[in-house]
Amino acid sequence: MEKRAAEPESIQKKIDSLAPWFHNLHLPNGIQTAPEHFLGDFPAYKWQELAIGLPDNLAGWTALDVGCNAGFYSFELARRGAYVTAIDSNAHYLRQARWAAEQFGLAEQIQFCQRQVYDLAGDTDSYDLVLFLGVMYHLRYPLLGLDIVTQKARRLFCFQSMTLPGTEVFSGTDGRRFDERELLCDAGWPKMAFIEGRFADDPTNWWVPNHACIEAMLRTCGMQVVSHPGHELYICKPDPSTPGCAQGWNRHEYETAIGHERRASKQCFFSGEESDDW
Template sequence: MTHGAKPTGPTVEDLAPWFHNLHLPDGRQTRPDHPFGDFPAWKWAEIAPHLPADLTGARCLDIGCNSGFYSFELARRGATVVGIDINDHFLRQARWAAGHMGLEDRVSFENRAVYDYARLPREHFDIVLFMGVFYHLRYPMLALDTLRRLDPDLMVFQTLTTPDPDVDPRAMDDIGFQEREILDRPGWPRLAFIENALNADPTNWWVPNHAAVVGMLLAAAFRVTARPGAETYLCRPMAIHSGFWQPEEFQGATGLTDEPPGEP
């Protein structure tokens, strides 16, 4: 740049406010004063050891990518990454950051909702990140069923949860009408419905307990294989069979007529 020339393109400040604190190559950070600390770097530190160090040739999907932190980390390991979000402000940040990090050839960012993948031709992703999105969705089981249709090898699932950490031993039982008091016991799978707003955010709709997370994942034919951090679950697909997949209801909700994914 010649002396006195003005920099071109937007700056970090121009693109504020930021939610992800990105560490840029020149040493700047996009939100160094984040109330959660160095977020999401500390969350990535929990997950990273559970993912392959070399993702060359892998296709990854980052749902609710925000400004792209996780997408960039996967791309640095060699993956080709699609990041989706419904917030154009975050997508502008992500595309800007990809250019500054030299990763624009490995990552792409699209304005999509998770439900869009129920209407698109079926794709396969080796790894799906579904983090910080679940409790913002009005149709949570539809989202999980949609992701199972993609048949990922691994899904990293993270959601806000209630403090109830247990799973009632009868959670898988057939409960009779006269036993409904069981549904109020600690450890019974449940979603707390947010009627107005949570943390001043009206898009927060549900807060599940741990038992509900495990149960809903199971109902969508995902099994939890590890918990690398609080409220974070590593999931592998299970075989879809009667009791886990409801093809008629899914087809009615989406208009799809294709067959569910096969054996993992």
Template sequence: MAHREALRAAVDRLAPWFHNIELEQGVFTAPDHFLGDYPRFKFARFAGALPADLSGKSVLDIGCNAGFYSVEMARRGAARVLGIDSDERYLAQARLASATLGFDLKNGGVEFRNLSVYDVGALGERFDLVIFMGVLYHLRHPLLALDLIREHVAGDLLLFQTMQQGSTAPWRPIEDHPFHMAGTFDPPPFFDDPAYPKMHFIERRFAGDWTNWWAPNRACSEAMLRAAGFAIEAHPEEEVYLCRVSDVPYAEWGAAAVYPAKGA
């Protein structure tokens, strides 16, 4: 009883939590979460898209928050799991959760570090699976983040999620955009097509959060992934993509000198 009360007190000291994690029977970190049992209910929708056995694999969880996904990858047997975040409170939550669940670093479990996505090059290693979920729309420079992930840390798979707004229709890329329609001075009509790749910029707040800067539509998310050098292999949930490292397109523009081909 005393142990449970102490655990509840530790959870309360680190509140508020965005990940609702059951640390032991009946002890949850965010039982009144406005989204419900988040992110567990969301993970259930796409968990099957990931390898069930990660034995011998390494995982990088970028923007790990309280460590829900880091712990889930450790449960699947990953040999190395590193979670990074730039918020010390989230990292403290993650360390408490992983230690309570038996996945603390001392026992060969999950490691957590304070690091920005823009600084992933400092890690000096590639990971078999990179998790990049719920981060892109908080960034001032989202495509740069994807480029850096591809350049420095993505070894094989990328699990990606972002908030999306607007059309959910797919879009077939146009090879070359004309300046105006042939024989006229009219602008091309596809820019006004709701399905055209669009990144909506949020100048102030979205859902009360001033760090929600961007809201791409589906086509934009997919186009950005391809442009950064990720081939989409699965789309198991509306905002979730499982991608594999691929060649960065536009090599003739000099990108190949910066981003090596897969396996290089």
């Protein structure tokens, strides 16, 4: 016997029980999860920008959606044929996402996991496509998070962050001297503003980078920006000619930061002794 579709009243009741929603999902029966969203029809309008830069057919691709929230982007990737691993640290959002995946008939294509960004450092898995949208500025340790997730992308890496106003880029940052520090105040110098306390009533909003900073950080993570499909959106691909710092000269610091280096070899040296590690 065919499973009978749920009545609109029961669907709405379930939506209400799972509130509040940050993703406004348009369910198959036309009901929306957050029709009065303060950002409008979010994140549908952001997806319309991002989708232009992604292949229409993702059959055979694996994708990682970091900070998946209620699953909007995961659902869109699955509709294009991708098998998606979606992670979020918030159990409430994951309950929404798992329920919505059933409504869309996409539960078999998406694996939802409660994980932090930093947990990915211990994985050997990589993915054809990685989404890192609206996450970095919520991280206390943003560049470590970016180092970790960029290494998971084999083909494409999609990034989005809240940014400072302006798109200026100061191109001559390399090789400057201590007595040239006034250049750091130039509008186009790569920089991030630090937030103490709440910003937009959210204590996890720690950083706001400028456009130049985002591009510079992505480059140091081994990524090449290939397009800007919309405001604050960056589509990248791995740059084999320029490996990220975490895989190059800064590998020891990175591996110590994620706990690998010192778990593998924990040594102490007395005065006068030398270690090749330093």
